[in-house]
Amino acid sequence: MKKCSECSGLMKEMTGQTTEGVSYSYYQCRKCGEEILSREQLHTVATKYRVMKNYRVRLTRWGLSLGMRFPKEITEKYGLRDNEEVTIIPEEEGLKVIPA
Ligand SMILES: [Zn+2]
Numbered sequence: 745m746k747k748c749s750e751c752s753g754l755m756k757e758m759t760g761q762t763t764e765g766v767s768y769s770y771y772q773c774r775k776c777g778e779e780i781l782s783r784e785q786l787h788t789v790a791t792k793y794r795v796m797k798n799y800r801v802r803l804t805r806w807g808l809s810l811g812m813r814f815p816k817e818i819t820e821k822y823g824l825r826d827n828e829e830v831t832i833i834p835e836e837e838g839l840k841v842i843p844a
Pocket residue numbers: 748749750751752753773774775776777778
């Protein structure tokens with residue numbers, strides 16, 4: 745069992761999620777609430793970020809609206825088809841697109 749460096753209380757492994765939706769685990773002290781990431785936990789979350797791919801696409805005018813192209817890799821991964829309807833959900837950090 746891991747011990748807290750602040751109060752030497754016992755530390756419990758917990759799981760959290762970053763704002764990008766990446767899950768990670770960390771240790772939290774049961775006594776004082778101190779939270780730390782071990783070297784392995786840090787490495788795991790860093791690796792997840794490295795494999796997370798970013799897609800940069802250009803918006804194009806379509807009448808009064810703007811159109812966005814989804815890269816082929818994305819359409820295949822999420823099973824999106826031509827003429828399919830999706831729902832755009834505005835969120836604080838950006839937009840979320842889910843099948844309608
Ligand atoms: Zn502590």
